[in-house]
Amino acid sequence: MSELIVKRNDKDWYKDLIIYQVYPMSFMDGNNDGIGDLRGIISKLPYLKELGINAIWLSPIYRSPFVDNGYDISDYRDIDPRFGTMDDFDEYVNECHKLGIYVIMDLVVNHTSDKHPWFVASSASRDNEFSDYYIWRDEPNNWAGAFGGSAWEYSEKRGQYYLHTFSKGQPDLNWKNERVQHEVLDMISWWCGKGVDGFRVDAISYLDKADFDYSPNPVDVSGYAFALDINSNRPGTHRLISMLRTQGFDKFNAMSVGEVCCYTPEDNYNYSSDSRKEFNMAIPFVPPVLEIETWSPLNMKKQIKESYEVLKEDGWWARFLSNHDKPRQVSLYGDDKNYRELSAKFLATITELLPGTPFIFQGEEIGMTNVYYDSIDDYNDIDMKNMYELERMKGKSDEDAFRFAQSISRDNARSPMQWNDSINGGFSLTRPWLNSNPNYKEINVEKEEKSSDSILSYYKELIALRRNSYTLRRGLFEFMDFDSPYLFSYKRYTKDDEYLILGNFSKDKVIAEYDINGYKPVLKNYNKNYSKKIASMEPYEVVVLERM
Ligand code: NOJ
Numbered sequence: 001m002s003e004l005i006v007k008r009n010d011k012d013w014y015k016d017l018i019i020y021q022v023y024p025m026s027f028m029d030g031n032n033d034g035i036g037d038l039r040g041i042i043s044k045l046p047y048l049k050e051l052g053i054n055a056i057w058l059s060p061i062y063r064s065p066f067v068d069n070g071y072d073i074s075d076y077r078d079i080d081p082r083f084g085t086m087d088d089f090d091e092y093v094n095e096c097h098k099l100g101i102y103v104i105m106d107l108v109v110n111h112t113s114d115k116h117p118w119f120v121a122s123s124a125s126r127d128n129e130f131s132d133y134y135i136w137r138d139e140p141n142n143w144a145g146a147f148g149g150s151a152w153e154y155s156e157k158r159g160q161y162y163l164h165t166f167s168k169g170q171p172d173l174n175w176k177n178e179r180v181q182h183e184v185l186d187m188i189s190w191w192c193g194k195g196v197d198g199f200r201v202d203a204i205s206y207l208d209k210a211d212f213d214y215s216p217n218p219v220d221v222s223g224y225a226f227a228l229d230i231n232s233n234r235p236g237t238h239r240l241i242s243m244l245r246t247q248g249f250d251k252f253n254a255m256s257v258g259e260v261c262c263y264t265p266e267d268n269y270n271y272s273s274d275s276r277k278e279f280n281m282a283i284p285f286v287p288p289v290l291e292i293e294t295w296s297p298l299n300m301k302k303q304i305k306e307s308y309e310v311l312k313e314d315g316w317w318a319r320f321l322s323n324h325d326k327p328r329q330v331s332l333y334g335d336d337k338n339y340r341e342l343s344a345k346f347l348a349t350i351t352e353l354l355p356g357t358p359f360i361f362q363g364e365e366i367g368m369t370n371v372y373y374d375s376i377d378d379y380n381d382i383d384m385k386n387m388y389e390l391e392r393m394k395g396k397s398d399e400d401a402f403r404f405a406q407s408i409s410r411d412n413a414r415s416p417m418q419w420n421d422s423i424n425g426g427f428s429l430t431r432p433w434l435n436s437n438p439n440y441k442e443i444n445v446e447k448e449e450k451s452s453d454s455i456l457s458y459y460k461e462l463i464a465l466r467r468n469s470y471t472l473r474r475g476l477f478e479f480m481d482f483d484s485p486y487l488f489s490y491k492r493y494t495k496d497d498e499y500l501i502l503g504n505f506s507k508d509k510v511i512a513e514y515d516i517n518g519y520k521p522v523l524k525n526y527n528k529n530y531s532k533k534i535a536s537m538e539p540y541e542v543v544v545l546e547r548m
């Protein structure tokens with residue numbers, strides 16, 4: 001066993017990261033205006049250090065009108081005043097580095113905000129310095145934006161339509177224009193110059209667009225087909241990403257993880273193989289509604305196995321179960337009512353000990369759950385609000401449309417971090433921009449810190465285990481009992497070392513048959529003795545055993 005030191009100059013340094021995602025609006029409010037900010041984050045760095053993570057990915061903190069909570073940027077080189085100042089950011093970088101924590105920023109370059117000066121100029125006339133920075137047409141086609149309605153919006157001033165794959169406040173940049181490419185490369189260098197160590201690259205599989213005459217069969221009631229589907233994963237996009245890698249990230253050995261649309265393991269390979277020189281790894285985007293409808297432990301195992309086979313020689317994985325676009329993992333995959341603690345620990349083990357770089361989304365380490373606000377007005381998410389209207393248009397009752405929208409709402413993950421049982425969960429003294437989940441009285445960091453049995457304590461042990469074992473970080477992987485719909489068990493091994501991670505991914509007690517003679521337990525979520533054999537497993541039981 002040797003304590004992990006990640007060398008920033010190593011080619012594969014990103015493989016040893018344990019990344020914590022901070023959603024800045026909801027992490028910690030430093031000035032009590034109800035919105036999370038950089039000073040708040042800085043004040044909690046010791047907490048994150050103690051957790052054992054070694055990198056933080058910040059969702060966007062750039063200047064933005066906040067149509068899509070910061071994923072609509074109006075100045076790529078400034079900090080939004082609600083989060084603080086550039087001095088606060090510099091201090092944040094310094095403090096992180098002092099603690100051995102790497103700094104990862106969100107890079108949102110498929111689109112800007114419609115308030116970005118490039119777009120303001122571009123929409124003013126057809127012939128100015130920026131007129132070709134976006135995608136303009138005289139007539140729209142039948143493509144739909146990701147948040148509902150046409151993907152085209154008319155600009156009176158220019159007398160043309162612009163394309164927006166997301167909301168109309170997020171016009172798509174024209175990546176065919178080399179000046180746009182250079183702007184982005186310059187911006188990457190600029191942030192790396194400020195000490196940024198890597199990027200999570202937003203919605204990046206749609207840079208190159210299909211032929212505009214292409215109007216495929218409608219997929220929704222209003223006659224639209226999704227621009228997202230039509231423009232995914234085109235060869236031109238892969239070429240652009242590879243350009244960003246070689247002329248951008250690689251100059252600084254910056255880590256990169258692309259958020260991409262992946263239908264197959266081969267799609268994932270194309271983005272994250274080492275030899276193709278695109279990203280270091282990919283976050284495959286699956287719409288929450290699809291995930292909720294189709295997931296099962298067995299499907300999850302199948303996907304993991306397929307992807308392992310395709311990427312094991314020449315690729316790497318971003319390992320996560322939740323983020324700011326998904327329901328809370330303990331609510332979606334676990335049981336947040338009867339087995340919250342056990343299932344949260346079970347799920348944590350999946351993320352940390354499968355091959356790949358683990359991503360922890362804020363609050364997951366204390367088992368935070370989905371929110372259930374009373375009315376649509378209590379919600380903020382633009383995607384959810386559009387979905388609510390769409391479901392009503394399709395004929396659902398208000399109540400049914402609301403329940404549906406509630407289940408997929410991205411606000412489930414965005415409610416404020418629960419630090420203690422004081423007002424607003426200790427996040428802010430002012431009513432937060434999005435209400436705290438009332439369960440903060442029972443579920444909060446302070447309470448978790450007091451118990452050696454808590455989810456948080458389990459996370460700390462789990463992360464330490466990973467940090468201390470080369471085999472768990474880089475070793476080979478193999479499922480055991482692959483066909484079982486309940487058991488979720490696997491091995492991690494090298495020639496000198498072996499771990500068994502044995503688990504029951506269900507609410508029922510199940511029969512199992514494991515010979516564990518010669519292995520010792522190093523982490524478990526039930527207070528049980530393990531020796532020689534395991535004949536059954538309790539709900540969400542998981543145990544990590546090391547060969548003696
Ligand atoms: C993916 C981001 O994670 C999501 O929050 C955002 O709405 C879209 N990309 C558009 O930027």
Ligand code: CA
Binds near residue numbers: 032033035082
């Ligand atoms: Ca604030």
